[in-house]
Amino acid sequence: MSKKLSSDAESIHNSCKSSYLKKFNDYHNAMTVVAGWNVIFETDKFLKKINFYDWFPSLPAAQNQERKLTPDSAALFNDNHGMIFEIKAGFPNSDDLFDKELDQIKNYDLIDRLNGKDGKQHLIKTKDIVILLDSFCPVDQITKRIMEKLANKGHSFKLSKSNLIVMEYGYKEGVGQSFFVMKRSAIKENGAFQDLDLYEHLVENLKPINIKPDLFKDYLSKYMVMNDQPPVIFTLVFLWDKGLYKCLNKEQLEDISNNKTFKFEIELSPQQLVNMINAQIFQQGIFNIAEIREALDALKDIGLAKFDKESQKYLVTFKDLRRISKRGEMLEDKRNVQMDLAEFFASELCLARIREEIRQKKDEKQLFMFPENDQAVDK
Amino acid sequence: MNPHHYDTSKIFGFLESLRQESTRKSRFKATFFLFHSSASPIKVFEKNKHFEIKKDGDIPTCHFRPVFSHDLRKEKKQIMPGGDFYLFSLEENLGIWAICSLQEGEFNEKRINRFFSYWRCPFTKSFLSSADIGKILINLRVKRLNSEVRSIRSVAYSRHKKATINFDDYEISELLDQINVSNSYLSSIAFNLIVDNKQVLKARINRSGDLVYNEGDINLFFDCCIVQAANILRNKVVLLSNKNRKKYSDNVHPIQIKYGNDVFADKRANQKMVEALSSIKRTTFTVYHANPYFHGSLLDFKDGSSFDVYITSSKTISLIPSFQASAAAFSRVISNIFETIEEGVILEEPLRKSIAFDDLVASTNV
Numbered sequence: 001m002s003k004k005l006s007s008d009a010e011s012i013h014n015s016c017k018s019s020y021l022k023k024f025n026d027y028h029n030a031m032t033v034v035a036g037w038n039v040i041f042e043t044d045k046f047l048k049k050i051n052f053y054d055w056f057p058s059l060p061a062a063q064n065q066e067r068k069l070t071p072d073s074a075a076l077f078n079d080n081h082g083m084i085f086e087i088k089a090g091f092p093n094s095d096d097l098f099d100k101e102l103d104q105i106k107n108y109d110l111i112d113r114l115n116g117k118d119g120k121q122h123l124i125k126t127k128d129i130v131i132l133l134d135s136f137c138p139v140d141q142i143t144k145r146i147m148e149k150l151a152n153k154g155h156s157f158k159l160s161k162s163n164l165i166v167m168e169y170g171y172k173e174g175v176g177q178s179f180f181v182m183k184r185s186a187i188k189e190n191g192a193f194q195d196l197d198l199y200e201h202l203v204e205n206l207k208p209i210n211i212k213p214d215l216f217k218d219y220l221s222k223y224m225v226m227n228d229q230p231p232v233i234f235t236l237v238f239l240w241d242k243g244l245y246k247c248l249n250k251e252q253l254e255d256i257s258n259n260k261t262f263k264f265e266i267e268l269s270p271q272q273l274v275n276m277i278n279a280q281i282f283q284q285g286i287f288n289i290a291e292i293r294e295a296l297d298a299l300k301d302i303g304l305a306k307f308d309k310e311s312q313k314y315l316v317t318f319k320d321l322r323r324i325s326k327r328g329e330m331l332e333d334k335r336n337v338q339m340d341l342a343e344f345f346a347s348e349l350c351l352a353r354i355r356e357e358i359r360q361k362k363d364e365k366q367l368f369m370f371p372e373n374d375q376a377v378d379k
Numbered sequence: 380m381n382p383h384h385y386d387t388s389k390i391f392g393f394l395e396s397l398r399q400e401s402t403r404k405s406r407f408k409a410t411f412f413l414f415h416s417s418a419s420p421i422k423v424f425e426k427n428k429h430f431e432i433k434k435d436g437d438i439p440t441c442h443f444r445p446v447f448s449h450d451l452r453k454e455k456k457q458i459m460p461g462g463d464f465y466l467f468s469l470e471e472n473l474g475i476w477a478i479c480s481l482q483e484g485e486f487n488e489k490r491i492n493r494f495f496s497y498w499r500c501p502f503t504k505s506f507l508s509s510a511d512i513g514k515i516l517i518n519l520r521v522k523r524l525n526s527e528v529r530s531i532r533s534v535a536y537s538r539h540k541k542a543t544i545n546f547d548d549y550e551i552s553e554l555l556d557q558i559n560v561s562n563s564y565l566s567s568i569a570f571n572l573i574v575d576n577k578q579v580l581k582a583r584i585n586r587s588g589d590l591v592y593n594e595g596d597i598n599l600f601f602d603c604c605i606v607q608a609a610n611i612l613r614n615k616v617v618l619l620s621n622k623n624r625k626k627y628s629d630n631v632h633p634i635q636i637k638y639g640n641d642v643f644a645d646k647r648a649n650q651k652m653v654e655a656l657s658s659i660k661r662t663t664f665t666v667y668h669a670n671p672y673f674h675g676s677l678l679d680f681k682d683g684s685s686f687d688v689y690i691t692s693s694k695t696i697s698l699i700p701s702f703q704a705s706a707a708a709f710s711r712v713i714s715n716i717f718e719t720i721e722e723g724v725i726l727e728e729p730l731r732k733s734i735a736f737d738d739l740v741a742s743t744n745v
């Protein structure tokens with residue numbers, strides 16, 4: 001029997017999948033913003049001015065050194081000026097949630113030292129906090145709202161030691177060349193950069209900064225994960241694409257190379273996997289155990305892993321997913337077409353979620369027409 | 380690679396003696412499989428139970444033992460044919476070798492070519508693009524006055540029609556033009572070298588880098604076709620080897636594919652890249668960003684090589700290898716991109732010069 005979703009279920013599935021994929025894309029875009037500023041600070045105008053550009057720093061709060069703050073990146077200038085960057089795909093509409101987002105920015109006001117290239121922390125005298133918003137959201141409207149809250153003496157959002165600027169980021173297609181573009185929101189309430197070159201270009205001349213992919217691609221390949229928790233699809237893709245292969249033993253490696261089909265059971269604890277990734281893939285550990293556990297649980301939900309409570313280990317089934325997507329119910333094209341991993345995992349997770357919901361509601365017949373003993377993943 | 384580095388007289392003599400000894404002189408056929416190996420192939424064969432070294436020396440004779448298997452599902456016994464082959468050192472210092480087989484298709488395909496794709500096989504083969512094959516054949520024509528290379532039968536694959544097209548009895552330059560115009564790539568070509576209206580050489584070259592001698596001047600075949608193909612292989616292997624990112628190093632070593640025309644002018648063409656990556660056997664891929672620029676990644680299950688793939692402009696693709704990246708895996712990815720999108724030029728990405736801030740300020744309408 002063919003696996004078919006009812007049209008209602010298909011629409012739920014599609015919107016669920018889009019939501020997972022949006023988080024995945026937002027995360028990648030945020031990486032691009034961090035890489036983009038790295039490119040800017042490598043240009044002739046900044047090379048001599050910048051002491052260190054820090055990807056995903058962990059910085060102490062001025063009053064409480066134990067408290068660590070984690071903006072997306074930070075730049076220490078030689079004249080003890082600092083820039084702190086926070087990237088957001090958007091701001092929530094509701095006032096409470098909007099203010100909650102601003103609390104995070106408010107905390108960055110407490111940062112009084114940044115990491116330098118000598119590995120030491122340096123006190124900064126002046127500081128710009130830059131919020132970068134995805135150009136798909138109403139940037140000017142959000143900027144205005146932020147700046148009004150900042151100017152409102154009765155509001156809790158206050159910055160005493162920092163200058164706040166809101167920028168937007170996005171992509172633009174030129175002739176024969178696409179660009180990653182960053183520009184300052186032009187509304188008059190927006191803050192201005194203290195650095196004169198940035199001021200002249202972005203504030204005075206109201207010009208954007210256009211970066212060719214060629215300039216930032218190396219960074220994207222070198223630094224794969226940010227310090228913000230990656231969305232689960234991102235971690236899953238990383239595990240399937242890079243991490244789990246490293247866990248195969250010699251016999252499995254031989255098998256994978258010589259046979260057209262392969263299917264291995266890899267037994268591991270989240271800690272073992274974190275250790276392996278940190279030792280073999282990253283120089284410094286960036287994935288933490290909670291993120292890896294979340295991804296392993298997701299694999300369990302879609303039928304690609306089992307969890308043994310006694311040993312607290314997961315038994316992951318590592319195999320060529322093309323054979324599954326070939327029969328995947330969401331694929332219109334039945335040829336030997338491979339879905340990309342992000343889409344595959346998003347699709348399977350949504351199916352698992354919908355099924356779980358159905359099980360709870362015991363309303364299976366209304367929403368789905370699944371064959372008996374249906375499995376999300378062909379085993 | 381200079382052809383004079385070879386002790387060609389020995390090789391020519393050997394090949395000629397094989398031809399003379401052949402019981403099927405009229406249908407004598409020698410297939411050459413070119414490959415790169417940093418280790419001595421003879422030692423590899425010595426250690427492998429499937430091989431037997433029958434005669435060592437300048438040109439060792441090896442035997443590939445037959446394999447008997449029993450397909451339980453089909454209840455059928457299968458025999459994988461065995462056979463002899465010869466090992467030529469083309470440029471030992473650079474690790475360029477050729478296996479020469481006098482046998483027919485089944486042995487060549489099921490045993491020798493399959494061995495090249497075997498996990499433990501430390502040899503690297505590389506594909507020949509249409510331009511590579513053209514270069515070999517045009518060089519052959521240049522070597523002889525009043526000569527022309529004519530296709531007897533050539534098979535090209537049309538990307539547009541998604542079907543093969545045969546180009547029979549074409550002069551080589553004309554054939555290459557036709558292939559270009561029809562948005563195709565050359566898959567194999569059987570050709571004649573005709574000098575003063577006489578057939579001087581009959582041979583065949585295919586895209587996976589195998590060269591077949593059929594009849595005629597074997598010295599010329601070796602000197603021009605094999606040596607040229609070995610040159611191309613050597614250059615590719617050198618270009619694509621040791622590009623993996625080293626542990627504790629921040630440096631990446633990208634490889635570029637450059638096109639002379641705006642292949643990705645229309646961003647819908649990015650979808651072609653998804654098609655190219657998704658069609659590579661035994662890999663898994665991810666699209667991180669599809670439009671307007673493209674960023675994807677790929678893991679090759681065969682040997683664990685992984686790459687990031689970027690379309691950085693309408694004329695450029697960049698491949699950034701990760702911590703593991705073999706020349707063979709690079710070759711597989713590039714070959715698929717060539718076949719699906721268009722054949723371009725492979726080169727090491729030039730070291731980035733200092734960036735001027737003004738470059739980032741430039742108009743996007745460049």
